[in-house]
Amino acid sequence: MTQADLDRDDVQLAAAGDHDAFERLYRRHVARVTSLARWLLDAGEADDAVQEVFIRVWQKLHTFAGQSAFGTWLHRVAVNLLLRRRQSLGISRRRQVNDEIPVLAAAGPPERPDLRVAIERAVDRLPAGAREVFVLHDMEGYKHDEIAEMLAVDPGTSRSQLHRARLLLRQQLAT
Amino acid sequence: MSDRFTEQLSPYIDGELDDLSRARLESHLAECLDCTRTLAELRAIVAAAPEYQGREPSTDLWPLIESRLGEPEVLPLNTNRPSALPPSRPPSLSRHRFGWRELIAASILMAVAGGGSVWFAVSRGGTEVETAAVSPPPPDSTAIGSTVGFAEQEFDLAVRDLEQVLDAGRDRLDSATVRTIEQSLVRIDAAIAEARAAIQRDPSSSYLNRQIAANMRRKLNLLRVATQAIAART
Numbered sequence: 001m002t003q004a005d006l007d008r009d010d011v012q013l014a015a016a017g018d019h020d021a022f023e024r025l026y027r028r029h030v031a032r033v034t035s036l037a038r039w040l041l042d043a044g045e046a047d048d049a050v051q052e053v054f055i056r057v058w059q060k061l062h063t064f065a066g067q068s069a070f071g072t073w074l075h076r077v078a079v080n081l082l083l084r085r086r087q088s089l090g091i092s093r094r095r096q097v098n099d100e101i102p103v104l105a106a107a108g109p110p111e112r113p114d115l116r117v118a119i120e121r122a123v124d125r126l127p128a129g130a131r132e133v134f135v136l137h138d139m140e141g142y143k144h145d146e147i148a149e150m151l152a153v154d155p156g157t158s159r160s161q162l163h164r165a166r167l168l169l170r171q172q173l174a175t
Numbered sequence: 176m177s178d179r180f181t182e183q184l185s186p187y188i189d190g191e192l193d194d195l196s197r198a199r200l201e202s203h204l205a206e207c208l209d210c211t212r213t214l215a216e217l218r219a220i221v222a223a224a225p226e227y228q229g230r231e232p233s234t235d236l237w238p239l240i241e242s243r244l245g246e247p248e249v250l251p252l253n254t255n256r257p258s259a260l261p262p263s264r265p266p267s268l269s270r271h272r273f274g275w276r277e278l279i280a281a282s283i284l285m286a287v288a289g290g291g292s293v294w295f296a297v298s299r300g301g302t303e304v305e306t307a308a309v310s311p312p313p314p315d316s317t318a319i320g321s322t323v324g325f326a327e328q329e330f331d332l333a334v335r336d337l338e339q340v341l342d343a344g345r346d347r348l349d350s351a352t353v354r355t356i357e358q359s360l361v362r363i364d365a366a367i368a369e370a371r372a373a374i375q376r377d378p379s380s381s382y383l384n385r386q387i388a389a390n391m392r393r394k395l396n397l398l399r400v401a402t403q404a405i406a407a408r409t
Contacts, residue, residue, distance in 0.1 A: 019244060023237055030236070031229040038230055047232050047351075048358045054240050119223060138224035163185035170216045 003028060007070040015061040022061075026054055029071060033078045039123065039135045040082045049085055053078045079136065083150055086132075122172040130165035137162050180207070184214050188221055234351035239359070242400040246393055330391060337398035344405035356401050363394045 013021035
């Protein structure tokens with residue numbers, strides 16, 4: 001039985017009010033949602049945001065039509081909620097759109113215990129707009145049209161932010 | 176290295192260049208070591224990015240999530256603006272032993288908290304769900320109005336006492352759990368405060384009443400779960 005099969009069965013049970021089924025869904029998907037929250041929010045906000053995501057999913061389970069995989073639907077709910085929370089927390093994209101210098105200046109020499117940690121730190125230092133697009137495109141697999149819709153920007157802006165993010169990461173890792 | 180070609184490296188990696196642009200870029204790459212190296216480094220970053228998926232939360236969030244599954248859907252009220260947040264909760268109070276007195280108090284308060292549910296039920300107005308938590312009662316509903324007023328006082332007392340139980344027993348919970356609880360309480364308090372401020376401008380808003388009622392119940396549920404967790408560790 002695949003994860004999609006397990007999800008489908010548990011979604012049906014959870015939509016009927018079965019907490020145990022919803023806990024199974026939570027445990028299968030919490031790591032990915034937490035990862036996304038950690039990338040898009042500060043560490044102190046991530047856990048609370050993850051709670052909100054799963055509460056929202058529980059409340060909206062009856063709207064899940066099953067046309068896509070549950071994980072895909074959950075992920076979209078999570079992205080939308082996390083982006084709104086970013087806005088409400090004042091993590092402004094506009095504020096940093098033209099603000100490349102501080103990022104490079106703040107980069108400092110990477111300690112590089114390994115490449116993964118180095119990249120994680122580098123992503124954390126990206127300007128907000130570039131970071132959102134990099135996380136959504138390169139890490140989460142969304143297309144530019146989808147990202148543009150989520151962020152309410154032009155697809156061309158999404159493309160340019162992605163390129164900028166990759167170049168900044170390259171510069172930071174080369175320092 | 177050419178800026179014009181550098182700008183095309185990301186679209187090239189993503190397969191978004193048209194045939195002509197791709198052919199020109201590949202021709203340039205055949206002669207430009209800088210661009211070739213940049214392309215290789217960008218490809219390495221893109222290839223590495225999907226590996227960074229999947230992190231467990233700092234603590235098991237399921238108990239807190241499950242405690243909130245009964246909540247009605249609450250639409251956001253811009254509750255996260257820093258300016259809307261009340262002052263941080265006070266630091267941990269005295270770390271005295273959690274004894275029978277507190278356990279009994281907690282048990283009583285659980286019953287009061289159960290009464291809170293009655294309050295929300297009593298305060299329903301007609302077909303509305305969870306209305307009139309704090310709005311003035313209608314003139315012809317003095318019986319319900321007095322119940323609401325009494326229940327609101329009971330709610331405040333229950334919350335205050337549960338918070339004291341939580342403060343007294345918080346050292347029995349792990350720090351990550353305490354932090355999560357405190358962050359949630361701050362957010363709930365902010366939502367309540369914002370809705371209360373808004374309802375001063377629009378006292379007849381059933382939407383705002385529902386917001387207040389839902390967030391009060393959410394706070395009560397959270398405190399109940401927290402004190403139950405403390406009691407379980409005693």
